[in-house]
Amino acid sequence: MRTLKVALLGCGVVGTDVARIMTTQADDLEARIGARLELAGVAVRRAGRTRPGIPDHLLTTDAAELVKRDDIDVVIEVIGGIEPARSLILTAFDNGASVVTANKALLAADGAALHAAASRAGVDLYYEAAVAAAIPLVRPLRESLAGDKVNRVLGIVNGTTNFILDKMDSTGAGYSEALEEATALGYAEADPTADVEGFDAAAKAAILAGIAFHTRVTAADVFREGITEVTAADIASARAMGCVVKLLAICERAKDGVSVTARVHPAMLPLAHPLASVRGAYNAVFVEADAAGQLMFYGPGAGGAPTASAVLGDLVAVCRNKLAGSTGPGESAYAQLTVNPMDDVVTRYHVSLDVADKAGVLAQVATVFAEHGVSIDTVRQTGREGDASLVVVTHRATDAALSATVAALRSLDHVRGVASIMRVEGE
Template sequence: MMRTRPLKVALLGCGVVGSEVARIMTTHADDLTQRIGAPVELAGVAVRRPSKVREGIDPALVTTDATALLKRGDIDIAIEVIGGIEPARTLITTAFEHGISVVSANKALLAQDGAALHAAAEQHGLDLYYEAAVAGAIPLVRPMRESLAGDKINRVMGIVNGTTNFILDKMDSTGAGYQEALDEATALGYAEADPTADVEGYDAAAKAAILAGIAFHTRVRLDDVYREGMTEVSAADFASAKRMGCTIKLLAILERAADGRSVTARVHPAMIPLSHPLASVREAYNAVFVEAEAAGRLMFYGPGAGGAPTASAVLGDLVAVARNKLAEATGPGESAYTQLPVSPMGDVVTRYHISLDVADKPGVLAQVATTFAEHGVSIDTVRQQGRPDGVGKEASLVVVTHRAPDAALSGTVEALRNLDTVRGVASIMRVEGE
């Protein structure tokens, strides 16, 4: 039977995503009612600037006092799209204390304090859903948390930031330099005025922490994720990648150790073969490649950012949480029973693509090869090209290694820097997906 009394929703934040959430709740109200089994009513909208005109939102619903909105006693569900740590953390906690389930898109907060928020939700018998925090419109959190709950996930590798993928795609397809591609991303609205969170990998690292926790049933915080940005990726790196039949992507890579006793989580640019499914992800799209023991390899693909796509994920969570409210039940909470340690980056087994500027004279290649051997790193391929430097002669030496622990690879690079015959290390890039 259809319940006539509406479930009341408090919207915390009304920017690009929040305004889309409000619009969809209004325009699709009848459909949402049928899908949930009861009407959902936007009961209040908490904002910082109440004077701003918000099309389609009754000004009477707008307030600057989010705490009072949550405490007024009739709110069933809160949607938090403020972002950042505070006041979002305090408001979510307040919601739980007043019997309100929460839908959030706040990746930074969940990556930092997800365990505490899950504990608070469980303590009060409430839901905490956050599909929109990881990959925009792409259904990923719920499939991993529910559909794959009976399987064992061993590896997750994906593109989880649309801004960086747009920049790298433009560098690859047009030959543009990093700054030129960033300027285009900014002009099109893909990059913020301050793109640091995106291009330095902080945004992707927060999403990686959340995904690792879900995939491996263990607690992974933002501080546990190894992170490198992509600001040093150059046109020369793309030229080298093409010679190898590869392209370059900023990847989030989460892995369970072969012995099952630890996990790793990392974000960094890497070369991947053109044959890999992630290599074909273009523009500002996201894609995540999941490898599970029974299900095999799964690919999740779609728009990873933007008001409408993110709002779609928020509304999906709203429907799920509302149904749980009507059933007087809750969905799956945190699963951290494995309590696996997160290993440091040095333990990760990977490959390096290293470009060196060396003296163009006999014996240099042998000296470089000896350095690799001394650190237990095997060389896969070497390419050398001489060029005049105006004074004497230099050579460009490109080395691609076999798989080895990252600590051994980085130690090799440091030793190479100290060789008299090595003028400089032009670039270092990990090679993944093979």
């Protein structure tokens, strides 16, 4: 029986679990693929450390030489980042190796070039693990829904921020306190910027939008807003509305049929929505399609073993293709839809204002909303000793109209500040 040789780039949490599963489930993987898998080399950043379960002779610090070997059939890349990952993947393609990667940042920045290189070389590029770890999502969008028209993808795709917001909601903790707990439990990195500022979710949104709408979408096309400004007052206000605050990745087809939008930001989500019940560090993605209707994918979206599960699933598929002398689906960007700016997005808004508790202030505020074409749904006002908090929830309006409204509100003498602005989604 033929043996397929695999090179592993990276031996951190995910890489270690990939190597472990390849070893402990070798016989099962052989039966499923029809060929024996051999771990031919493991590229690591630093030499001298013992990696449990991985023979020392397989370890190398020269990743470039490893991917140049002409006996390597598949390269697994789990080192992350843009470089040297991009150069290593392109070298692997040039040498006839298919690639399985979990690198969302690279795919969101340069996915088109990688797909083109894989196509020229006649090899596969698979990346199920790049979005939502163990949750089967990329392959269903690329293959299972290939005959359908996807209109919207709405999801919680970052476990760190979901844990933080869930903790703020369930315990009343502030943002800093919830982040501290997330860090202590290992859900947040020492530098949590990529998660809490929405960079991680934006990269995933770009990948999902590209697949769902058959259009090239990069991370630069995705509007991004993190959760660092979400306050306990926002959480309480959402609860009063029968909502919960989530960091959402939203990719949707515009009504004009020739454009799409992609965005990541915190939003108030009705408790009746299926995503509202996603707790802790879990991920979930809600897909709406013409024929299939509404689909929801749920599960652990991070961690060594869940991510390794997705990597191994791709590895089995790629190896089967190798044996059959074929390749799987590549990039589908035939639609070439325009990616609209955030100004064109239409949704509802929750606006919290600090105002003077005087007669006529509410009328002034309402007039500003009307002048900019933003219809008010509800108003709630509380006041004490000359100060008041005014919460306005709007009907659907464009982001541009809401921004103009807020700018005008800030110029009013009796408006002391705009405490918060949050979108209301999922209704």
